[in-house]
Amino acid sequence: MNAQVSCPTPADLKSLLDATLAEPRQTEVSRHLESCADCQRRLESLAAGGDSWSGVAAQLRGEDAPGGPALDQAVEELASVGGAGLTTDTRPADEDVPLDFLDPPAEAGHLGRLEQFGVLEVIGRGGMGIVLKAFDESLRRIVALKVMSPRLATSATARQRFVREVQAAAAVRDEHVVGIYAVGEAKGLPYLAMEYDWTGRDRWS
Amino acid sequence: MNDSPQTRPSLLVRLRDARDGQAWGDFVRVYAPLVYAYARKHGLQDADAADIVQEVFRNVSRAVGKLEYDARRGSFRGWLFTIVRNALRNFVASRQQRGRGSGDSAVQGLLEQEPASEDEDSRLWELEHERRLFAWAAERVRGEVQPATWQAFWQTAVDGRDPCDVARQLNMTVANVYICKSRVMARLKANVRQWRDDLPEKGVRTLTPGAES
Numbered sequence: 001m002n003a004q005v006s007c008p009t010p011a012d013l014k015s016l017l018d019a020t021l022a023e024p025r026q027t028e029v030s031r032h033l034e035s036c037a038d039c040q041r042r043l044e045s046l047a048a049g050g051d052s053w054s055g056v057a058a059q060l061r062g063e064d065a066p067g068g069p070a071l072d073q074a075v076e077e078l079a080s081v082g083g084a085g086l087t088t089d090t091r092p093a094d095e096d097v098p099l100d101f102l103d104p105p106a107e108a109g110h111l112g113r114l115e116q117f118g119v120l121e122v123i124g125r126g127g128m129g130i131v132l133k134a135f136d137e138s139l140r141r142i143v144a145l146k147v148m149s150p151r152l153a154t155s156a157t158a159r160q161r162f163v164r165e166v167q168a169a170a171a172v173r174d175e176h177v178v179g180i181y182a183v184g185e186a187k188g189l190p191y192l193a194m195e196y197d198w199t200g201r202d203r204w205s
Numbered sequence: 206m207n208d209s210p211q212t213r214p215s216l217l218v219r220l221r222d223a224r225d226g227q228a229w230g231d232f233v234r235v236y237a238p239l240v241y242a243y244a245r246k247h248g249l250q251d252a253d254a255a256d257i258v259q260e261v262f263r264n265v266s267r268a269v270g271k272l273e274y275d276a277r278r279g280s281f282r283g284w285l286f287t288i289v290r291n292a293l294r295n296f297v298a299s300r301q302q303r304g305r306g307s308g309d310s311a312v313q314g315l316l317e318q319e320p321a322s323e324d325e326d327s328r329l330w331e332l333e334h335e336r337r338l339f340a341w342a343a344e345r346v347r348g349e350v351q352p353a354t355w356q357a358f359w360q361t362a363v364d365g366r367d368p369c370d371v372a373r374q375l376n377m378t379v380a381n382v383y384i385c386k387s388r389v390m391a392r393l394k395a396n397v398r399q400w401r402d403d404l405p406e407k408g409v410r411t412l413t414p415g416a417e418s
Contacts, residue, residue, distance in 0.1 A: 030381070043387045074237060079234055
């Protein structure tokens, strides 16, 4: 049989591609495609839409995309919070950790006060408490203050775990770990005062 | 696949709507790995690259409400690129500021990895962008088709194997291999196009001057 006589129309090929070609035509066209190199190429061109496919093949074939646990965590955090929730000016106060454990602010614009720390804003939530951006009056600098959640502070095991975390962090000397200024307890709540990282984010909460 | 881009508000509009968590989530899942890959290519490690991602998306979140369409200006991904580049610059600067100087191996590594020129850097970004869109589309389409269909596509289109060999191995007709290959290709392109169309190629600018960080 002369293959060229029975080549399907472009419309047929398009329908085949879209999976909208009805039987028995679909079976006929498939049978034809089994051996007609011209039509095989035509079908591919149709799919490629006039663009070069070889570049794309190279993209897909290329090295695996880099990944890591920090990326996965970042994606989960960012994806779940929702757009407006990311910006500190619109983020609502953490409901789980109300700030009423703080003393009233000593200065305008501060959220409150905890011993020598003037609390400026909530940076985020750690595993066991809250991370605040604060001004340390004794050191005269901005710090990231990780304070244990009052809710957890009554539990002896929780306090022990918090303290152990803090000790472990203090023991690590690494350029990727922020400096630790002070460890203490204020109003019965264990806290950790750390270098305020430029991203304002507690790296290892 | 979702309803076509023509029938629903563009992604940019939906990103501005703080209640549209779906739009934001989709956007993060596609673009975060791109920003991350770019940072990694500049020598950053996992944790630092993830920090860049956080910073960038914080900035995007702040600025997205002020974006508007202006035909004279650049593309969304160009706009995103300025944010990414600035975040990376700030990172290198802050590392240097910590008094560690140029002797610090991490900073040195970063400086050495800097592309020779801005053009080259832009090209890297464009390449990574394409790569990311196709990788994302591939994840998606792979989940939508039969395993054998995907294999028929991958082994011919990407691995470059002879369709006859693939047909034999997958126990399909040669015709079916070609059909699977073409259908998957078409779907990949449709998915990529949908993302590209949804985020304007041209005409993105921020309303407030200096709001672009």
